[in-house]
Amino acid sequence: MTIRDVVRLLDAEILCGEEHLDTEIHTACGSDMMSDVLAYVKDQSVLLTGLLNPQVVRTAEMMDMLCIVFVRGKRPEQEVIDLARSKGIVLLSTEKRLFVACGILYTNGLGG
Amino acid sequence: MQCIRLEYDVDGENFSSAGNASESVKRTLKQMGVAPGSVRRVAIAMYEGEINMVIHAHGGKAVVEIYPERVDIYLKDSGPGIENIELAMKAGYSTATESIRSLGFGAGMGLPNMKKYSDEMRIDSTVGVGTTVFLRVNFE
Numbered sequence: 001m002t003i004r005d006v007v008r009l010l011d012a013e014i015l016c017g018e019e020h021l022d023t024e025i026h027t028a029c030g031s032d033m034m035s036d037v038l039a040y041v042k043d044q045s046v047l048l049t050g051l052l053n054p055q056v057v058r059t060a061e062m063m064d065m066l067c068i069v070f071v072r073g074k075r076p077e078q079e080v081i082d083l084a085r086s087k088g089i090v091l092l093s094t095e096k097r098l099f100v101a102c103g104i105l106y107t108n109g110l111g112g
Numbered sequence: 113m114q115c116i117r118l119e120y121d122v123d124g125e126n127f128s129s130a131g132n133a134s135e136s137v138k139r140t141l142k143q144m145g146v147a148p149g150s151v152r153r154v155a156i157a158m159y160e161g162e163i164n165m166v167i168h169a170h171g172g173k174a175v176v177e178i179y180p181e182r183v184d185i186y187l188k189d190s191g192p193g194i195e196n197i198e199l200a201m202k203a204g205y206s207t208a209t210e211s212i213r214s215l216g217f218g219a220g221m222g223l224p225n226m227k228k229y230s231d232e233m234r235i236d237s238t239v240g241v242g243t244t245v246f247l248r249v250n251f252e
């Protein structure tokens with residue numbers, strides 16, 4: 001699927017990175033512990049999280065991830081959005097909870 | 113042998129800027145055409161070390177030496193030091209506070225991650241004086 005499909009499936013708001021919506025993605029991970037993401041993730045392109053601080057963007061950047069989805073309707077501060085934009089990372093915000101958002105993407109073919 | 117030497121001050125008072133040095137190293141290696149897998153290993157190992165300097169040691173200095181076939185990283189701080197290095201290296205061991213945990217760090221996976229993603233790792237630490245972590249990553 002593409003990031004555009006994630007937007008549709010999660011009924012998400014696009015916070016930045018509109019120009020990258022047609023990028024293909026194959027895998028995702030959901031976590032609130034960044035060290036776990038750094039430890040176990042391999043070539044995942046989407047990070048779903050309930051955390052909002054700049055280190056979420058940096059973690060995604062270190063892992064070469066393409067898209068971050070903030071769950072439970074959360075939105076980060078402008079500083080975080082600007083950081084993501086400067087790195088070409090797409091930021092999305094969905095009202096859905098972490099478990100539900102991951103489940104929807106998994107059911108629709110995104111791998112772990 | 114040619115070597116590129118980079119030096120960074122890691123600000124211990126600013127959690128938001130933690131990772132700046134690692135990011136800069138990642139960008140430099142990428143520009144030099146180093147294999148993406150190697151770039152990522154360096155980035156993750158150094159990033160965990162940089163975060164540790166900020167959350168455990170009030171910041172410090174990072175020196176990075178880039179050779180044609182590897183990177184050597186020295187992370188030096190004047191923080192509290194590590195009393196029991198063997199214990200600190202255990203997956204899940206952490207002295208981080210709840211407020212650090214709520215930021216997504218403090219799972220006790222940093223040092224194990226650094227070990228996992230580097231080819232060589234050494235910790236020199238003296239309680240009350242500080243800690244120097246050495247990381248070497250050989251390119252694929």
Ligand SMILES: Nc1ncnc2c1ncn2[C@@H]1O[C@H](COP(=O)(O)OP(=O)(O)O)[C@@H](O)[C@H]1O
Pocket residue numbers: 035164165168169189191192193194200201205206207208217218219220221222223224243
């Ligand atoms: N630079 C450092 N200075 C002092 N103590 C450190 C440093 N790095 C790590 N430690 C100690 O080692 C423990 C384990 O580190 P780590 O595996 O990165 O886990 P975490 O950072 O999640 O606590 C830390 O909780 C801390 O007590």
Ligand SMILES: [Mg+2]
Pocket residue numbers: 160163164217218220221222223
């Ligand atoms: Mg750590």
